[in-house]
Amino acid sequence: GESVGLHLPTLSVQEGDNSIINCAYSNSASDYFIWYKQESGKGPQFIIDIRSNMDKRQGQRVTVLLNKTVKHLSLQIAATQPGDSAVYFCAEMGIIQGAQKLVFGQGTRLTINP
């Protein structure tokens, strides 16, 4: 079956450093990807998305890179802050019960050390 996964379940970085969260996907037909941030006790919040016709997209302090050749997605967070500590999920547009739906990965916990 198709799957979305993350290379590392946990990641710790020093405040002010850059962080990179990776995500592997297996459905080569996926044409849309999205990153969410989930703080403790809250619902996921949208960070950034990207379509398969792009290989890079930038937001405020965040950049998503898409490598379709190796089916790899990454989220880069620049100059990390304590508020960046959270679980980050990638999701791809996949097929569930015959219809297109977002399929979420397991998540990576990012901890920012002071």
Next chain:
Amino acid sequence: NAGVTQTPKFRVLKTGQSMTLLCAQDMNHEYMYWYRQDPGMGLRLIHYSVGEGTTAKGEVPDGYNVSRLKKQNFLLGLESAAPSQTSVYFCASRPRLGLAPRMGTYEQYFGPGTRLTVT
């Protein structure tokens, strides 16, 4: 706008009891979703709705029922709760493609979650 709200925030049930989780959104979104989130796992889709009066099964629908009688509300029911249904439940909604604030996005807006424990 309140966005997406969920009621209740916490609940403890005994095995076999029933309950209904309520999701409400005030953004006039067409699509609504119910997910469950278990420790160390991502979100898994239970049921979803593409409009008022319509519902469809997601990835893990067994043991749950849903109803979308009003556009702004999406109810998730557990008829006979089981310990395996202990989880955090999230509701989400999104507008039709083309009506979103940003073009071409499938961004879903999530509620704060309901923590359900079945003993």
